[in-house]
Amino acid sequence: MSLAGRRNATGAFQSIPIVPTSDEHLASALKRAGRIGPNTKLKNEAARARNKTARQMDELVKAISTPLGACVKGFPAAERLHPFERALLDLTIGLELYEKRLARLTSLRQSAVQVGKAYAARAGKAANKKEAEALGVEGFENVAAVYKKGATAVDGLKDMAKQLRRLPVVDLMLPTVALVGAPNVGKSSLVQILSSGQPEICDYPFTTRSIKMGHFYVDGRRHQVTDTPGLLNRAEEDRNAMERLTVSCMAFLPTSVLFVIDLTGQCGTSPATQWQIRADLRARFPNKPWLDVFTKQDLLQDVHAQAQGAAATEQPQTLGATGSAVDSDAGAGNELLEEGEGGSQVVADLESHERVRNADREASSLMEASETAAKFSWNDRGKQGLDAPTIAAALSQAIWVSSVTESGLDDLRSAVLRMLQEQNKQEPDYPEGV
Structure with missing residues (x-):
């Protein structure tokens, strides 16, 4: 072949x-x-x-x-x-x-x-x-x-x-969104939320649970969305068959990743350990389109508010004491748009600059949190400071959602659409050896 x-x-x-x-x-x-x-x-x-x-x-x-x-x-x-x-x-x-x-x-x-x-x-x-x-x-x-x-x-x-x-068939021609994370963080609920219809139930002989797969449309193009078996914080050679299915999905399918985090720890995995799982996957798949999602926002309102406040404080410091540089750029763009001369290029440049700023902010936060995360092992259970507020501050671009109050669900859908629209402009990134 x-x-x-x-x-x-x-x-x-x-x-x-x-x-x-x-x-x-x-x-x-x-x-x-x-x-x-x-x-x-x-x-x-x-x-x-x-x-x-x-x-x-x-x-x-x-x-x-x-x-x-x-x-x-x-x-x-x-x-x-x-x-x-x-x-x-x-x-x-x-x-x-x-x-x-x-x-x-x-x-x-x-x-x-x-x-x-x-x-x-x-x-x-x-x-x-x-x-x-x-x-x-x-x-x-x-x-x-x-x-x-x-x-x-x-x-x-x-x-x-x-x-x-009996193995389910995966259509490689359909872009796929994979919800990844520790067990019981709310991945299946999000598949239901993102799907345009009732998700299919996919059974794999080597798993003890069913996998939900739904579909939705972006710009008229059909996409797949699937949950995956939960991952534990352990070496690859120690993973069971269900965990290896998740890793195979990320390694061999043209997937975009929604990494789902439960900062309450009620899922049975501490926030610090979830951070380690995320850091390991992010390092292994650096080129995957990636979106972080915090679930159970209704139980974390104080942490959410604290993270929002930190992000609001951080942005002016990154862009300037008053943000005047952005205002100036925006004003220049508006003037050119009014005159009809090169406005689109200025707006595109502004958007590009903003993406770079966002990436720099996340990289800086991730580096600081990663240094802390490196001190942890499976049994640390969030000791030494890598708690929910720290992780929330590090992932300032993450989407906060609650399936109970439905808070943030529209933001999640919009973020997924933007991510996939950007991905659809590019050629599929097939893994080496495919």
């Missing part, structure tokens, strides 16, 4: 063939071979018996070999899968076990063919009718014995196919 093909090709598991049970397959093969009758054109009894037995063994080999071969070919090669589907395969089955089961089925097929062909050849050389018929009975029994000995390969493949076909 070409590079572009791998980028856009998903749903490979949905085309996996239906695998019969080993009992059904063997019974069907024996029945088909047993229907082969004698060739009436042959007048010699021994010749007719030799011919019949040889053709029965050939048919038995074909009835076993062809379906098994089709099954093996129907399973996609792991190295040709889209990286996200390859990650799902590893999480659901395991890459090593996947290859092992396919190899076992191929080995069973080859063994059955070898035994069947050997009996067909012996039957063709039988001295008389009795010997030919005896070889037929013996051949059927031995081929069946070989098959039954390796029947677990067939049944294992059937179970594997069933699991893989």
Whole structure:
């Protein structure tokens, strides 16, 4: 498959063939071979018996070999899968076990063919009718014995196919917003809020919870929004399958990230630990479109007000004691707009300058908070000062929302729209190796 093909090709598991049970397959093969009758054109009894037995063994080999071969070919090669589907395969089955089961089925097929062909050849050389018929009975029994000995390969493949076909299909052509964060911070509720309709429920075999996926439109273009399993503050090699699904979603899909933080700590993860999770992901995926969201604003009104006050105080200090520089730039822009000469360029320049200022402010705040966060481990539970107000001040551009009072939901929708409109102007940023 070409590079572009791998980028856009998903749903490979949905085309996996239906695998019969080993009992059904063997019974069907024996029945088909047993229907082969004698060739009436042959007048010699021994010749007719030799011919019949040889053709029965050939048919038995074909009835076993062809379906098994089709099954093996129907399973996609792991190295040709889209990286996200390859990650799902590893999480659901395991890459090593996947290859092992396919190899076992191929080995069973080859063994059955070898035994069947050997009996067909012996039957063709039988001295008389009795010997030919005896070889037929013996051949059927031995081929069946070989098959039954390796029947677990067939049944294992059937179970594997069933699991893989159940995996949800992700449309790579649709931009995706992934809600990421610690467990129980409110990601699922936000999916419901952002979706234009009822979100779909996506079940993954290796998770203990369902994943909600909704859709909405930006400038007439359809987008996906999905929650993800919660992340704990631990090393990548220690993550469970659910956490690895979240990381795979960020690594291999063209996602924008809404990082959801519960500063109350009622989710079971302290604000300091949530900060560490965020810092780790931000460092790992620095080029992802990113929006921070604080939930449960109704329980954090004092912290919210304090953060707003700090942001209001900080802005004039960054832009100037009175903000006159901005006022002057804006005035110049208005004058040019009135005159109709280059006003658009001035406004664009102003917007660009403001984005740079905002980025500088966030970078400065993040650096200060990161130095504090670096002192923490999973058991620190927000000691040494990295508390809710500190994090709120560091992420001054974050959106505050409450699903109870519905405060900030319109701001969240607007921020998501702006982020996606900007992203849609750019070419998809596919991960390396896709």
